[in-house]
Amino acid sequence: MRQNGQKSCAQSRNKNGIDFYLESNSALYASSNLQPHLERRIYGDVENDPVAREKKELKSHPFIAGLTYGEADLYKDDVNKVCFLESSAIPFERIKQEFEGKFEVIQCTVPIFGEGSGELMIPGIHKAIAIADLLKHLGMSQEDTCAIGDGMNDAEMLEFCNIRIAMGNAKPGLKAIADVITGTVEED
Incomplete structure (x- = not known):
């Protein structure tokens, strides 16, 4: 997902700790902390709450299971978009401003991702x-x-x-x- 010769946000270092996944032609590639973040949003505190842990063990969420984890190199040539989860540290509007002019930035509608979640897409491709x-x-x-x-x-x-x-x-x-x-x- 290159735009105007610039690296995509997924290719740069994740210095702000935003959890995301890359949607590419070959797979959905998860950032290093995406899985525990999604598990907290879907099941609750699986580390400390036995009910949340049991919920996870009884019925794993298909989205979590469908992601590719542990990919050391997230430099991909076939990225179609980047989806990011809500962050308590950085609001959606700040992310939108940061990437304005480089990517289309829209809010995501997946409730478990959070109201401040979003997508970065290549302008003009839809x-x-x-x-x-x-x-x-x-x-x-x-x-x-x-x-x-x-x-x-x-x-x-x-x-x-x-x-x-x-x-x-x-x-x-x-x-x-x-x-x-x-x-x-x-x-x-």
């Missing part, structure tokens, strides 16, 4: 471009499209597609461009 390319490849029309989303990383996709659906837990900005608002993700 889901609508992929849909347009796929339609061209399949010889299909934009009229044949339907999009369902919950985060502002889905905005261009919803604006592009013929039928626009926002989840009930979607960000207000996404709901504003949707034709239909459905139930929340918790309601399946």
Whole structure:
């Protein structure tokens, strides 16, 4: 994920202690402290609370299991975006200001990541471009499209597609461009 010849935030030293993962074509690569941070958010204090520890042991969360841990080198050539968890030390707005002009910075909608969590994406690269390319490849029309989303990383996709659906837990900005608002993700 290189922009204008600069290193991505994942490639620089993590001097601020922000827990993140890199979404690449090959895997989801976790920063060194992401797993315990996610476990605290999902299960509670697994070190000191027997109920939290039992919850973790009985039902491991599929997202935690799907991440790649222990990767010494997070310098990757195929990073599509970086997702970071909320930090008590650095607010989302400060992170957004730091990377403004280099990356698209939007808040994340995954509740367990925290309200101050977010995503860093390459400017001008979004889901609508992929849909347009796929339609061209399949010889299909934009009229044949339907999009369902919950985060502002889905905005261009919803604006592009013929039928626009926002989840009930979607960000207000996404709901504003949707034709239909459905139930929340918790309601399946």
